Amino acid sequence: xxxxxREFLSNTIESYIICAITIFIILIFKRLFxxxxxxxxxxxxxxxxxxxxxxxFFDLLVQPLEIFLVLLVSFVxxxxxxxxxxxxxxxxxxxxxxxxxxxxxxxIIIAFIGMLLRFIDFIATTMQDNQAQFSHHVAETKMxxxxxxxFKAIIILIGIILVIRFAFHKDVxxxxxGLSIVGAAIALAAKESLENLIASFIIFFxxxxxxxxxxxxxxxxxxxxxxxxxxxxxxxxxxxxxxxxNKQMVDSVLDNLTLRSLRRADIRLEISLSTSADTMQKIGxxxxxxxxxxxxxNSNVTFSDITQNAYILTVEYYTGVxxxxxxxxxxxxxxxxxxxxxxxxxVELAGKDTRIxxxxxx
Numbered sequence: 001x002x003x004x005x006r007e008f009l010s011n012t013i014e015s016y017i018i019c020a021i022t023i024f025i026i027l028i029f030k031r032l033f034x035x036x037x038x039x040x041x042x043x044x045x046x047x048x049x050x051x052x053x054x055x056x057f058f059d060l061l062v063q064p065l066e067i068f069l070v071l072l073v074s075f076v077x078x079x080x081x082x083x084x085x086x087x088x089x090x091x092x093x094x095x096x097x098x099x100x101x102x103x104x105x106x107x108i109i110i111a112f113i114g115m116l117l118r119f120i121d122f123i124a125t126t127m128q129d130n131q132a133q134f135s136h137h138v139a140e141t142k143m144x145x146x147x148x149x150x151f152k153a154i155i156i157l158i159g160i161i162l163v164i165r166f167a168f169h170k171d172v173x174x175x176x177x178g179l180s181i182v183g184a185a186i187a188l189a190a191k192e193s194l195e196n197l198i199a200s201f202i203i204f205f206x207x208x209x210x211x212x213x214x215x216x217x218x219x220x221x222x223x224x225x226x227x228x229x230x231x232x233x234x235x236x237x238x239x240x241x242x243x244x245x246n247k248q249m250v251d252s253v254l255d256n257l258t259l260r261s262l263r264r265a266d267i268r269l270e271i272s273l274s275t276s277a278d279t280m281q282k283i284g285x286x287x288x289x290x291x292x293x294x295x296x297x298n299s300n301v302t303f304s305d306i307t308q309n310a311y312i313l314t315v316e317y318y319t320g321v322x323x324x325x326x327x328x329x330x331x332x333x334x335x336x337x338x339x340x341x342x343x344x345x346x347v348e349l350a351g352k353d354t355r356i357x358x359x360x361x362x
Contacts, residue, residue, distance in 0.1 A: 009084035019077050026073040034065035060122040064115040071111050075104045098169075106167040113159035117152055124148035146229065147204075192247075196230045199246035203227060208250075214257040217249060221257075262297065262318040265331050267338065270310035270350040279345055280311060286341045287315055295319050295330055310350030 005012050026033075038061045042054060083097040091099065127144050165172045209215050213224050215234065222236035232249050234242045271280065284301050291299040299317035306312070317334070319327060342349070 010082040011084075015081055019081060022077045023070075023074050026070055030066045030070055031062065033069055034062045037065055038062055057122075060118060061115075064111075064118050068108075068111045068115055071108055075108055078104070102167045102169075106163055109159060109162045109167065113155060113162075116155050120148055120151055120155065192245075193230060196246045199250040200227070200229045202250050203232075203246060208254055209256050209258075213259070216255040216257060217244065217252050220244065258321075260321060263321060263327050264316060264318050265327075265334075267315035267335070269313040269315070269338075269342075270307075271313055272348040272350050273310060275311060275347055279347060280313070282345060283341065283347060284313065286345075287313075287338055290334060290337045290341065291315075291317050293330070293334070295322065295326075 005014065007013075008016070035058065038058050041061065042057050079101075083100070089096050124144050124147070161172050161175070164170050164175070203209075209224055211224050211227060214222070215224055217234075220234060220236060220242055222234040222242065224232060225235050225241075226233040228246075231243045231245050234244060236242055269283075271283070275283075280303060284303060287301050288299070291301070296317050296319055300315070302314050304312050304314045315338075319330065322330075
């Protein structure tokens with residue numbers, strides 16, 4: 001009989017040699033295979049907005065890929081061998097072969113889940129580094145940490161289900177049905193909290209506002225001081241502290257005043273009908289001269305309407321995004337100059353005469 005065909009523990013020596021050579025090859029070339037797979041994955045993310053270097057990505061993924069590949073190839077190779085008859089025994093109605101197969105499957109699943117968890121850690125760290133470089137919003141960093149823990153918990157839960165299904169060969173249908181019922185009950189009981197949590201995800205990804213922005217929502221105006229998982233805190237113009245649920249921040253019309261490109265001010269003058277056309281022209285020209293203020297970027301003065309009671313002169317002017325205190329001071333200065341212009345030309349505003357005459361005046 002050929003030496004290679006001799007049997008030892010229910011397998012030929014040739015089978016053991018092939019098995020050993022296969023495992024030896026993967027041990028020798030594990031780093032090469034891992035780098036090749038990592039390079040393919042790196043091509044998928046290198047064009048994203050993340051500032052990820054090839055070296056840091058390889059440091060993350062190559063080592064867990066090596067472990068996973070060695071375990072996977074070893075498990076598949078050893079599975080091709082016949083289980084030795086000498087080890088056929090049962091423990092609590094479970095055969096030794098089933099026990100070994102379950103342990104191997106469990107190790108493979110744990111290695112794979114560990115690799116995914118490490119990948120999630122890497123993504124979270126990269127996002128935090130990018131935000132630290134381009135943004136100073138602490139809430140966004142906390143949100144990234146929350147997402148990291150959230151997805152890691154889901155991955156671990158999936159890993160447990162896979163172990164139950166493939167390592168212990170149990171039917172997980174009832175388990176999934178039970179989890180879905182429990183999840184539905186929790187979702188129903190915490191409906192508003194879940195809606196606010198989902199809204200916080202939308203705020204995180206869509207970024208309609210940041211901490212420090214001046215916003216107006218639901219007739220509330222103020223500065224955003226905190227963005228939480230359930231609500232957003234706003235310091236109002238009256239210095240009160242308002243808590244607005246995130247769902248309302250997302251569903252309502254929100255005006256981010258910080259993102260405006262200009263500030264606008266309006267003046268509406270209702271001038272007495274006794275004012276002559278030349279005087280109206282003089283008032284208009286005088287206001288245009290007043291609006292040549294260096295802070296004013298654009299302005300418009302219009303004799304817009306003639307009503308039964310007054311001549312309507314509308315004035316609008318714009319400035320850059322200057323502090324609100326400076327903008328209010330500018331409006332006061334311009335309003336006083338307009339008032340002095342009217343007084344200097346003896347122009348009266350409509351409705352100034354409040355006399356009540358009964359019968360004929362004479």
